Amino acid sequence: MSYPDPIRIFVGTPANNEDLECQAVLEWSLRKNSDRAIEITWMMLSRDPASFWYSDPQKKLGWRTDTWATPFSALRWGIPAACNFKGRAIYMDCDMIAVADIGELWDQTFPPGKRLLAKGGAELISCVMLFDCAQVRQHLPPIDQLKGVPGRYRDVRQGLAPIAANYHGDWNCRDGEDYQSLSDPRIKILHYTNIPTQPNHRYARERLAREGKPHWWKGTDQPHPRREFNEIFDAHLLEAIDAGYGPERYRVATEFGDYGRGR
Numbered sequence: 001m002s003y004p005d006p007i008r009i010f011v012g013t014p015a016n017n018e019d020l021e022c023q024a025v026l027e028w029s030l031r032k033n034s035d036r037a038i039e040i041t042w043m044m045l046s047r048d049p050a051s052f053w054y055s056d057p058q059k060k061l062g063w064r065t066d067t068w069a070t071p072f073s074a075l076r077w078g079i080p081a082a083c084n085f086k087g088r089a090i091y092m093d094c095d096m097i098a099v100a101d102i103g104e105l106w107d108q109t110f111p112p113g114k115r116l117l118a119k120g121g122a123e124l125i126s127c128v129m130l131f132d133c134a135q136v137r138q139h140l141p142p143i144d145q146l147k148g149v150p151g152r153y154r155d156v157r158q159g160l161a162p163i164a165a166n167y168h169g170d171w172n173c174r175d176g177e178d179y180q181s182l183s184d185p186r187i188k189i190l191h192y193t194n195i196p197t198q199p200n201h202r203y204a205r206e207r208l209a210r211e212g213k214p215h216w217w218k219g220t221d222q223p224h225p226r227r228e229f230n231e232i233f234d235a236h237l238l239e240a241i242d243a244g245y246g247p248e249r250y251r252v253a254t255e256f257g258d259y260g261r262g263r
Contacts, residue, residue, distance in 0.1 A: 001109060002103075005038075006037040006038060007034075007036055008041070008083065008089045009039065009089075009090045009102070010043045010075075010079045010089060011023070011041065011093070011094050012043055012073075012092070013043060013072060014070075014072065015072075015252070016071075016213070016216065016256055017213075020251060021200040021203045021204055021237060022094045022204075024245050024246055024247045024249065026092070026096050026098070027240070027245055028239060028245040029097045029098040029236055029240075032239070034102050034103050036101070043075050044071070044075075044252075044256070045063060045259065047254070047256060049062075052082050053078075055256075055260075057258065058258070063147045064147065064148055065259050065261050068259070069261075070216075071216050071256075074153035076091045078146055080133040081140075083133045084133075085137045087133055088131065088133065089131045090102070091126070091128065091131070092128050092189075095198055096189050097232060099189065100189070104168075105117075105128075108167055110165065111165045113163065115131075115135035115136050116130070116131055116164045117129065117165055117166065117167040118165075118166070119171065119172040121165050123161075126157070127193065136160065140159065140160070141155065141156065169186065170187050171188045171189045172189060173189060173190050174193045174194075175192060175193055175194050175224070176226045182228050195219065196220065197222050197229075199224060199229055199230045199234070201215070202221075203237070205221070207247075216259065
């Protein structure tokens with residue numbers, strides 16, 4: 001069964017231009033593997049009070065980032081509300097490479113009584129999810145609580161677990177896991193999730209240093225344990241640039257500034 005296009009994808013993204021290379025690789029990989037209409041929302045914090053993603057950590061307004069692990073941790077749980085609780089929507093982290101047609105995920109049918117597809121089913125590994133936006137509403141905290149109560153988002157999994165099921169195919173292969181080959185046909189999305197070994201850092205840190213800015217993650221980089229990840233990322237980045245999806249395409253003119261995490 002096919003569901004109507006466009007395929008709505010919300011991507012968790014830092015708001016200070018730190019991961020432009022990730023954005024380039026992800027969008028190119030999605031579009032090169034699908035002929036479906038794809039609508040991407042780069043879901044990032046905004047200083048604009050009119051934005052659904054508005055946050056002012058210093059004044060404690062909008063999305064409260066105090067306890068977030070990343071600059072977009074809780075935003076994924078606001079997607080159904082951002083869609084007015086209508087239709088379907090896919091959430092993805094930005095540090096991913098699609099190697100299959102995202103339409104295969106979009107068209108999957110929810111099992112009886114389930115309204116959310118994610119890796120692990122009820123375990124709800126939330127890096128890639130397919131929402132039935134209307135049906136998850138009663139299982140989510142009110143959006144004003146998600147935005148305004150620090151740490152409230154940590155309770156969301158418990159409420160959603162009973163309606164979560166696993167999807168068909170591995171749409172969240174985290175750093176290769178136990179696959180002997182990263183070209184295994186069961187893998188649909190490669191997720192370079194361990195932050196110290198992310199292959200985009202080799203490009204982003206050099207670019208940010210030229211601009212006199214830090215990356216949001218301040219730790220020490222390490223080699224990825226599977227060298228193929230670097231090779232796949234590099235090849236996709238070159239392809240993206242050649243196809244007109246280079247990193248500068250994703251630069252926002254006004255950066256967010258201090259995320260306010262850890263306050």
